[in-house]
Amino acid sequence: MRNFILQAVSEEDHLTPAQDVLRLPDLEVAIISTAFMTAAGLSLLEDSLSRIAPRTRIFVGIRNGVTTVQSIQKALDIGCETYMIDTGTRQRIFHPKLYYARSSVQANLLLGSANLTMGGLRTNIEASVLQEMDPKVDGAFIDELENKLAAMIVDYPENVIRALDAAQLADLQRAGRLIDEQKKRLPEFVGSSSDRALDNVPTMDLHTAPVRVSRPAAPPVIQTVEVIRERAEQVWESNGLTRRHLNIPTGANTNPTGSMLLGVGGWQGIDQRHYFRDNVFEALVWTADPLPARSHLERAEAKICLIIKGVNYGEHWLQLSHNTRTDTVAYVQRNSMTSLHWGDSRGLVAHEDLLGRVMKLYRETEVPSRFTLEID
Template structure:
């Protein structure tokens, strides 16, 4: 008789799908592995690739495409470790391929994780997800019937729908699907589509739900390694902050706090950026920079950006915001590796100077030369 356990990721202290899937991949006396998933991203494959690589010759993966999420980078990563995944293209936005099944089976036993977790970092670690972990005894008729129905139904998709379900065997084939719009490019981020009338309303002060999180995603690649054409409703992630503190959010801390109205653009969670030059020379290189020679800070270069501000997935409209940069390289501040580029919040300061944003991260997306989106979540 089947044995059942429940995985309540984010809600139960010791539950996460990364651990469960890796346990499934390392179970003894297993001859075959079958994964059927709606979405895949490179950061999801990376969480299980060490063990998945060891059983690549015994594995079949079926992954949905044409869904705005599954990426060409995830397919590259699977090919790199020796898998040639099958992809499922329903050719419709009304009915997408949406199962989340991880199965391992041998002569006498089988293990199945059946629930809500996709092959993404969020699905395996960060989201609130729920699945059943099912241990089957293949000598029991009910257990065997369950497994046979699962395996046959998924594996026969290639025969039943040969035009819609096919195998990717090369990076070139994956790139063709990218150009056709059926796979996503992770170098681009689909920007949130939100209610822009929120700018006329008071912002809520709800803090993040305090769920259990066991793993972090890591650093992001800087824009100078992201040569990519931006298309409609997408942007390139150019910067992500570390967890936001009072200084970054312009929240007063004590009576002697000096509120500057700006936020430093430093290293953040970006991988190996020269932050003293990166923003001026790469992120904001196309802006019209000027100096105010009669100003007390006449050495500063200044430019204006248009930035839509999205907080907790609600848009509060677009704001004109000033960016300042100190181009001097012979100062004590420069020699001490201090931040040289800042963004001034201006009229948007009232939106961000709030304690419910402490500990969240700020992501900066570039839509075109002068238009950006700031997402705090």
């Protein structure tokens, strides 16, 4: 049996066939090879792997800016024998993606483009072939697959590193070879532009949706190991953007406000009344409004780089305001008290092709008054 899987543009995804591979009855050996791995992606297969962990090997690339400390720690917690492949350069990375299992009477191989990440298993457009094999017929191929992967451990002892414990992983993070899943990198952009009107491509209407998983915990603190911070950290994420957020009028008589309230969005567990003023934008210079009637409003200005659909539209000075009053109905009801004002940048965001997309805000660690705002 052989099936071709084209994720997202059809009803198929890679999660179900990957789970099916790992649920092979009387399984003797399981192997996962992936270029990139995140704890969010690994959690999708956690139930399947927990039953077969002592018979499972994971090969995963590191030094690639994607694979995280939390994902390797989760693999260890599940009990899988895990090897990290570090080629020693970003010019040639470990890139094969496969999910494989064998019993005495059957072997299953899912081979294609799907990494062990949320995007790889669920939301990206990915393609793979699912092949069912008979060890009696396909024994030579099966042996070749298993032996070539196993040979890397012997042939490249300095580059194929067995994951051992949290202290080792902390050292790898400190060396910059693993990243912290809580500290997201600044978004990479595909190009730069100054004309937003040239890009009105809508979101591709795909058949899959992301699965909500909890944000992973920070890596354990290992005594005497100083972990280097990422260049930037993600400090907020919205839910799907609405017309109100983007200042797109709903009708001819609707006046856009020019601003959006910064609320909880997809960043659960924050107190939206204080989080933005006292945490995210704490490093800015805040001043009270000069008008006595509005002196309860504090105002600040932030330099923010706008990246929209992967295109860099440069840095813009955006205004923020915060209502300091604690005796209002809005405050008692725990509503947001901080607004972001689009100003001259409104023309970049007030476009219908951004409706339903997600906004992410990043703060630079070395200069906490500088930010990157991504919409995609």
